[in-house]
Amino acid sequence: MRSPLRTLVVLALAVALLALFFSRVDLRGVAREMVHANPLWLLLALATMFVNLAIRARRWQYLLAPLGAVSFGNSFRATAVGFAASAVLPARAGEVIRPYFLSRREPISATGAFATVILERVLDMITVLALLAMYVFILAPQMAADRAFAFQTVTWAGTVAAAGALVALAVLFVIAGHPQRLANGLARMEQVLPSALAGLLARVAEKFAVGLGAVRSPGRLLVAIAWSVPLWLSIAAGVWTAAVAFNLPMPFGGSFLIIALLTVGVAVPTPGAVGGFHEMFRFGAVTFFGAPDNAAVAAAIVLHLMTFAPSLLLGLMFAAQEGLNLSSMQRLADQPSPQERSHT
Numbered sequence: 295m296r297s298p299l300r301t302l303v304v305l306a307l308a309v310a311l312l313a314l315f316f317s318r319v320d321l322r323g324v325a326r327e328m329v330h331a332n333p334l335w336l337l338l339a340l341a342t343m344f345v346n347l348a349i350r351a352r353r354w355q356y357l358l359a360p361l362g363a364v365s366f367g368n369s370f371r372a373t374a375v376g377f378a379a380s381a382v383l384p385a386r387a388g389e390v391i392r393p394y395f396l397s398r399r400e401p402i403s404a405t406g407a408f409a410t411v412i413l414e415r416v417l418d419m420i421t422v423l424a425l426l427a428m429y430v431f432i433l434a435p436q437m438a439a440d441r442a443f444a445f446q447t448v449t450w451a452g453t454v455a456a457a458g459a460l461v462a463l464a465v466l467f468v469i470a471g472h473p474q475r476l477a478n479g480l481a482r483m484e485q486v487l488p489s490a491l492a493g494l495l496a497r498v499a500e501k502f503a504v505g506l507g508a509v510r511s512p513g514r515l516l517v518a519i520a521w522s523v524p525l526w527l528s529i530a531a532g533v534w535t536a537a538v539a540f541n542l543p544m545p546f547g548g549s550f551l552i553i554a555l556l557t558v559g560v561a562v563p564t565p566g567a568v569g570g571f572h573e574m575f576r577f578g579a580v581t582f583f584g585a586p587d588n589a590a591v592a593a594a595i596v597l598h599l600m601t602f603a604p605s606l607l608l609g610l611m612f613a614a615q616e617g618l619n620l621s622s623m624q625r626l627a628d629q630p631s632p633q634e635r636s637h638t
Contacts, residue, residue, distance in 0.1 A: 378609020
């Protein structure tokens, strides 16, 4: 899809989601809910955003260890830059920019670092679905008849997604198991491809497989999963404290269901998950917890701001220090693969 057309489609999607989000509310009522929100609980919600950004950076630093030693500071900077790029550029552009940015500051392969980003997403999905299962099968109260169908739909979708996540992890395990064998196999494609292209594919594939080093070690993989638990618990705490600030009738365990829905919302390829994040939070709070529409909409707007603003401000500051602006980050995101930096 050509860039102007893609931009129009993304904007149309964001406008449609926001129209749905605001369709059931009184804007003056939403404003009143924001004015009367508890500031202490909102400050606690904001604090959790910095905590989860730091845990993400530490987990990524751990996953990058098979590629080489990476400082926490550089991991934190690259993580913030990646989230900032995803907040202002469509299609999760920060996932490509983050490994490139790190490779500017650390002597590691951008392709290998990109592999760890994919592994992160699989670990995130597994953790989110585990928390969702905990809520569905242990913590959830008996749903009223008018909510039972929606609850069953979420349960079914979560089960399918869990199966997909396990399959994805198995595929990564196979790829990671024999990097050299994978490279040799792709190199033999020179029988049907130009030798230079086959060689390039082989080198990229080998670096990618090496980047999945955490998968080759069960102990290292378990530690990475262990880091994912406090990460997502901090995110759940942010969702719950924001709900408390707006007096939404949501228990802490209910935030596990909300973050599963938000994961779907942020997958919509709009800049900063605008529209998708908002509507999924409103839908979850109203449908499953009986929250008033005005309060749910107000909470969604404020939670979205607090979720993206810290990493956006930090990321843009760190990017500017490296001489990167939004235009240059968009060009990096449009590259077919993460760009390697020479360390000779």
